[in-house]
Amino acid sequence: xxxxxxxxxEMTPRPSLGELFKAFFIVSISGFGGALPWARRMIVEQxxxxxxxxxxxxxxxxxxxxxxxxxxxxxxxxxxxxxxLGALVxxxxxxxxxxxxxxxxxxxxxxxxxxxxxxRILKGITAAAAGLLIAVTTKMAAPIFLKRWxxxxxxxxxxxxxxxxxxxxxxxxxxxxxxxxxxxAWFKR
Amino acid sequence: xxxxxxxxxxxxxxxxxxLFAMGGANSAIPEMHRVAVDTMHxxxxxxxxxxxxxxxxxxxxxxxxxxxxxYHVAGLAGGAVATVxxxxxxxxxxxxxxxxxxxxxxxxxxxxxxxGLIPLSLGLIAASAFVLARVADSNVYAGIITAVxxxxxxxxxxxxxxxFAAGGILGLSGWL
Numbered sequence: 001x002x003x004x005x006x007x008x009x010e011m012t013p014r015p016s017l018g019e020l021f022k023a024f025f026i027v028s029i030s031g032f033g034g035a036l037p038w039a040r041r042m043i044v045e046q047x048x049x050x051x052x053x054x055x056x057x058x059x060x061x062x063x064x065x066x067x068x069x070x071x072x073x074x075x076x077x078x079x080x081x082x083x084x085l086g087a088l089v090x091x092x093x094x095x096x097x098x099x100x101x102x103x104x105x106x107x108x109x110x111x112x113x114x115x116x117x118x119x120r121i122l123k124g125i126t127a128a129a130a131g132l133l134i135a136v137t138t139k140m141a142a143p144i145f146l147k148r149w150x151x152x153x154x155x156x157x158x159x160x161x162x163x164x165x166x167x168x169x170x171x172x173x174x175x176x177x178x179x180x181x182x183x184x185a186w187f188k189r
Numbered sequence: 190x191x192x193x194x195x196x197x198x199x200x201x202x203x204x205x206x207x208l209f210a211m212g213g214a215n216s217a218i219p220e221m222h223r224v225a226v227d228t229m230h231x232x233x234x235x236x237x238x239x240x241x242x243x244x245x246x247x248x249x250x251x252x253x254x255x256x257x258x259x260y261h262v263a264g265l266a267g268g269a270v271a272t273v274x275x276x277x278x279x280x281x282x283x284x285x286x287x288x289x290x291x292x293x294x295x296x297x298x299x300x301x302x303x304x305g306l307i308p309l310s311l312g313l314i315a316a317s318a319f320v321l322a323r324v325a326d327s328n329v330y331a332g333i334i335t336a337v338x339x340x341x342x343x344x345x346x347x348x349x350x351x352x353f354a355a356g357g358i359l360g361l362s363g364w365l
Contacts, residue, residue: 124360
């Protein structure tokens with residue numbers, strides 16, 4: 001917060017609770033297949049509430065914690081700019097609209113999910129979504145598999161095998177692999 | 190588990206899951222699938238795939254798939270409970286850690302934990318991709334859609350919506 005702001009920037013605007021609500025509301029109904037890029041665009045580029053570095057730093061915390069990253073981020077962001085109430089406002093405006101929309105979709109699915117035509121469409125979308133996830137994985141994997149820290153690919157592979165092939169419960173896999181992976185990273189340098 | 194109300198089960202299950210979901214909601218897909226389809230028999234493979242598709246078509250954070258699962262299990266309240274359970278615990282963590290997070294910017298333990306968790310997240314997301322592909326790709330054509338999408342999305346910065354539209358239209362055409 002306080003460290004080394006570039007000296008020439010004019011006061012970064014500080015969002016009011018209303019602006020916080022509006023921004024996260026818009027983000028929540030914008031992105032498809034994840035809203036992170038929209039949050040970055042809104043906060044860094046459109047509103048100028050954070051620099052890219054500040055955003056990355058705050059988002060690193062959201063990623064550092066388990067659970068949905070962007071939702072964690074909304075709490076971190078809201079807290080910083082509006083205190084506890086700000087955190088609550090940011091969280092509710094990020095989750096509220098999608099919750100309402102998805103509940104309506106869930107209701108429709110419960111009514112019409114058996115329609116063969118709908119099933120075919122959704123199946124095509126799932127097949128495509130799986131492809132998207134493979135692309136994301138590959139993009140993530142490239143730097144890890146190509147450079148430095150040699151044990152990373154092994155850990156990634158073990159996690160994959162344990163969860164996808166062996167179908168072990170996630171908590172077990174986590175409890176075994178996370179300490180090993182962190183210890184390896186710790187002793188790396 | 191049968192003597193518990195479904196809402197309690199949903200809450201306990203998603204609150205626990207959220208604490209192990211490193212790398213966000215996408216890392217937790219295999220675990221959700223394992224429990225919802227294989228262990229608890231809340232739904233079929235196909236229904237799980239459908240819900241993932243719907244969650245991808247919905248705006249907002251990916252985590253919203255838990256609302257669909259919760260609704261399927263226990264209606265309106267189920268959707269709300271699953272969502273709160275999945276988001277609540279880690280939001281509280283974020284709330285309390287945010288205050289002193291900046292102080293540890295360069296701490297060795299923080300760097301080690303961050304670096305150590307990256308390969309784990311990667312493995313989990315890869316597992317998600319695998320589980321979804323297994324659910325969706327019941328024949329060659331669906332497999333081709335997955336493969337082509339993977340290549341296109343890797344090589345370009347295409348808007349996911351186009352990919353979903355193409356997948357949906359091909360699905361509708363009856364090949365899958």
